[in-house]
Amino acid sequence: MNSSTSPYxxxxxxxxxxxxxxxxxxxxxxxxxxxxxxxxxxxxxxxALMKAALYRYxxxxxxxxxxxxxxxxxxxxxxxxxxxxLLTHLPVTLKDQLSTALGSVLKLPDSLSRWVxxxxxxxxxxxxxxxxxxxxxxxxxxxxxxxxxxxxxxxxACGPTDTPVIGIDELPFMLENLxxxxxxxxxxxxxxxxxxxxxxxxxxxxxxxSISFENLLSIHxxxxxxxxxxxxxxxxxxxxxxxxxxxxxxxxxxxxASPEAITLVLDNLPDYVPEVLKIAHGFxxxxxxxxxxxxxxxxxxxxxxxxxxxxxxxxxxxxxxxxTELSCAEQILxxxxxxxxxxxxLNGQQLPSGYHRVLxxxxxxxxxxxxxxxxxxxxxxxxxxxxxxxxxxx
Numbered sequence: 001m002n003s004s005t006s007p008y009x010x011x012x013x014x015x016x017x018x019x020x021x022x023x024x025x026x027x028x029x030x031x032x033x034x035x036x037x038x039x040x041x042x043x044x045x046x047x048a049l050m051k052a053a054l055y056r057y058x059x060x061x062x063x064x065x066x067x068x069x070x071x072x073x074x075x076x077x078x079x080x081x082x083x084x085x086l087l088t089h090l091p092v093t094l095k096d097q098l099s100t101a102l103g104s105v106l107k108l109p110d111s112l113s114r115w116v117x118x119x120x121x122x123x124x125x126x127x128x129x130x131x132x133x134x135x136x137x138x139x140x141x142x143x144x145x146x147x148x149x150x151x152x153x154x155x156x157a158c159g160p161t162d163t164p165v166i167g168i169d170e171l172p173f174m175l176e177n178l179x180x181x182x183x184x185x186x187x188x189x190x191x192x193x194x195x196x197x198x199x200x201x202x203x204x205x206x207x208x209x210s211i212s213f214e215n216l217l218s219i220h221x222x223x224x225x226x227x228x229x230x231x232x233x234x235x236x237x238x239x240x241x242x243x244x245x246x247x248x249x250x251x252x253x254x255x256x257a258s259p260e261a262i263t264l265v266l267d268n269l270p271d272y273v274p275e276v277l278k279i280a281h282g283f284x285x286x287x288x289x290x291x292x293x294x295x296x297x298x299x300x301x302x303x304x305x306x307x308x309x310x311x312x313x314x315x316x317x318x319x320x321x322x323x324t325e326l327s328c329a330e331q332i333l334x335x336x337x338x339x340x341x342x343x344x345x346l347n348g349q350q351l352p353s354g355y356h357r358v359l360x361x362x363x364x365x366x367x368x369x370x371x372x373x374x375x376x377x378x379x380x381x382x383x384x385x386x387x388x389x390x391x392x393x394x
Contacts, residue, residue, distance in 0.1 A: 008054070008055055008058040008059075008064065010066075011051040011052070011054050011055035011058070011064075011066055012051075012055050013048060013051065013052065016048055016049075016052045017242075017245075017246060017249075018238060018242040018245070018246065019045065019048075019049050019052065019235075022049055022233060022235065023049070023052065023053055023056065025231075025233060026049075026053045026206065026233065027053065027056065027057060029204075029231045030057060030062075030165055030204050030206075031161075033202060033204060034204065034229070034230075034231055035199050035203075035204055035205040035206065035207070035229065035230045035231065036205070036206040036207070036230060036231050036233055037206075037207050037208075037213065037227060037230040037231065037232050037233065038050060038206065038207065038208035038209075038233055038235055039212070039213070039232055039233065039234050039235070040210075040234050040235035040236065041210065041273075041366045041369070041379040041380065042210040042275075042309075042312075042366065043210075043273055043274065043275035043276075043308075043309075044235045044236065044237055044273055044274065045235060045274045046169075046208045046209075046210070046235045047068075047169050047170075047208060048274075049208075049235055050066070050167050050169055050206055050208050051066060051167070053206065054066055054165065054167050054206070057165055062161065062164070062165060063089035063163075063164035063165070064164055064165045064166070064167070065085035065086075065088075065089065065164050065165075065166045065167065066166075066167040066169065067081055067082065067085060067166065067167065067168050067169065068169045068170060069168060069169065069170055069171055069173070069174040070169065070170035070173045070174070071173075071177070072174045072177060073174070073177035073178060073180070073181045074137075074181075075141065075178060075183055075187060075188075075191060076137035076138075076140045076141050077137070078174065078191075079140050079141070079144055079191075080140060082166070082168075083116070083119055083147075084119050085164065085166050086151070086163070086164065086166065086198075086203065087116070087119035087120050087151075088119060089163070089164035090120070090155070090162075090163065090164075091158070091162050094154060094155065094158060094162065095120045097154055098120060098150070098151065098154045099117055099120050101150060101153075101154065108139075108143060108147070109139050109143075111139065112139045112140065112143060116147070141187075144190070144191075144194060145190060145194060148194040148197060148198060149197065151198065151201075152197050152198050152200070152201035152203075153201070155198070155201050155202050155203060156201040156202055158202060159202075162202075163202055163203050163204065164203075164204075165204045165205065165206065166203065166204070166205050166206075167205070167206045167207075167208075168205060168206070168207050168208075169207075169208050169209070170208065170209050170210070171207050171208070171209050171213070172209035172210075172211035172212070172213050172216050173209060173210070173211060175188060175216060176211070176216070179220065185220060185221070185222060188220075188222065189222055189223070189226075192222070192226035193226060195226065196225070196226045196228065196229075199229060199230075200229070205230075207230065210366070211364060211366075212363050212364045212366070213227065214227065215360045215361070215363045215364030216364055218360050218364075219357075219360065219361060219364060237271055237272045237273045237274075237380075238272040238273070238274065238277070239272065240266060240272060242272070243266055243269075243272035243277055244262055244266060246274075246277050247262050247265065247266075247277065247280070247281065247284075248262060250281050251281060251284055251285065254284070254285060254287075255287060255288050255289060255292075255293075256284035256285065256287045256293060260290060261284070261287070261290060261293050264290060264293055264294065264297070265280055265284065265293060265297065265301075268297050268302075269301075269305075270305070270380065270381040270382040270385055271380045271381050271382055273380070275308060275309075276305050276308075276309075276382075279301060279304045279305055279308060280297075280301050280305075282304075283296045283300045283301050283304070284296060284301075305382065306382070306386070309380065309382055309383075310382070310383070310386050313365070313366075313367065313383060313386075316365045316367075317329065320361065320365060321358070321361070324352075325357075325358050325361070327352070328351065328352045328354075328355050328358040329358050329361070329362055329367075330391075331350075331351055331352070331355075332346065332351065332355065332358060332359060332362060332368075332376075333362070333367065333368070333387055334387075334391060335347075335350075335351075336368055336376050336377065336378060336384075337378070337384055337387045337388050337391065337393060338393065339375075339377075341377065341378075341381060341384060342371060342372070342377060343371020343372055343373065343375035343376060343377040344371070344375050344376065344377070345373070345374060345375045345376075346359075346375075346376060366379050367379060367383065
C-alpha cells in the first residue's frame with residue numbers, strides 16, 4: 001500500500017520508535033481475533049503506539065479505523081461514529097446480508113434506516129467529500145442495542161479478519177465526560193455491554209486511555225465484565241538504552257549527543273517517559289558544552305518536566321478527595337514514599353477502615369501502580385521525589 005495515497009496516512013508517524021515488542025504483541029492478538037487494552041500513565045506513548053499498530057496492520061491489507069474520543073460527551077454521536085467505522089469496512093457480501101436483515105427483521109424508523117444503509121453502502125475513499133445523512137440522536141439511542149445485536153449476529157459468521165480493527169482512544173475520558181453531562185450509569189453500561197457484544201461476535205478493538213479503566217468502573221459501580229477477554233498490555237517508560245538511543249538520534253550532530261552529555265542527562269532525569277525526553281531534547285539542542293547541559297537540566301528541563309506532570313496531581317488531590325479520604329490518601333502515599341522506590345507493601349492494619357476505596361482512587365488518578373510481590377510504587381519517580389519533598393522527607 002502506497003502511504004502517499006493511503007486513507008491511513010493520519011495514523012503514520014515516521015519518527016515512531018522503540019515499541020517493536022509491544023507492536024508484535026498487539027498484532028499477534030489481532031491475528032488471533034482478540035482485542036487489546038492499552039494501560040499506563042499519561043504521556044508514555046499509548047496513543048502513538050495505537051496509531052502505529054493500526055497503520056502497520058493497514059499496511060498488511062487489513063481494514064482499520066481510529067476514533068479519538070477524549071473530548072466526546074455525546075453518546076449518540078459516539079454511536080454514530082462507531083457504526084460508521086464498522087459498517088464502512090464490512091465485506092460486500094456481509095453488507096448485503098446485513099442490509100436485508102435490517103429491513104426484514106429490525107424495523108427501524110425511516111430516517112435511521114436510511115442513514116444505516118448509507119453507512120453500509122459507503123466505500124472508504126480518501127479525500128472524497130460525501131453528503132452525509134444525519135440520524136436523529138434519540139432514535140439512535142433508542143435502537144442502539146437491537147441494532148448492534150443484529151450487526152453482531154451477522155459478523156459472528158465471518159472470520160476474524162473480515163471485520164475492521166477499531167481503535168478507540170481515551171475511552172475512559174469519554175466516560176468521565178458523559179458522567180459530567182449527566183448521562184445515567186445504566187446508559188453507559190448499555191454502551192459498554194454493546195461493545196462487549198460486538199467483540200464477542202468477532203470485532204477486534206484496541207482501547208486506550210490515561211485513566212485506569214478498571215478503577216473508573218469500580219468507583220462508579222459499573223461491572224468489569226465489559227473488559228473481559230481483552231489482552232491487557234502495559235505501555236511502560238523507555239528503558240535507559242532506549243532513552244539513550246532516542247537522544248542520540250534526535251540530537252545527532254550536536255554536542256548534547258556526545259556520550260558524556262547523554263550520560264549526564266540520563267543520570268539526572270527522574271523518568272524516561274517519551275514526553276520527558278521530548279522536553280529535554282527541546283532545550284538540549286542549543287547546549288554546546290557540559291556546563292550548558294547541566295545548567296539547562298537545573299533551570300529549564302526539570303522545571304519544564306515538573307510543569308508538565310506535577311500540577312495535575314496536585315489538582316487531583318484537592319479536587320477528587322473529601323477531607324477524610326484526603327487524610328487516608330496522604331497516609332497511603334507517605335507509606336509508599338517511605339518504602340523502597342521499586343515498591344513496598346502496605347500494612348492495612350495501620351490504615352483507616354475503607355482504605356481500599358481510596359487506594360483504588362489513587363490508582364485511578366495515576367499516583368501509584370502495582371509493584372512486584374504484592375507491593376505498590378509511584379507511577380513515576382518524579383511523583384515520588386515531589387511527594388517526599390512536599391512532606392519533608394529526607
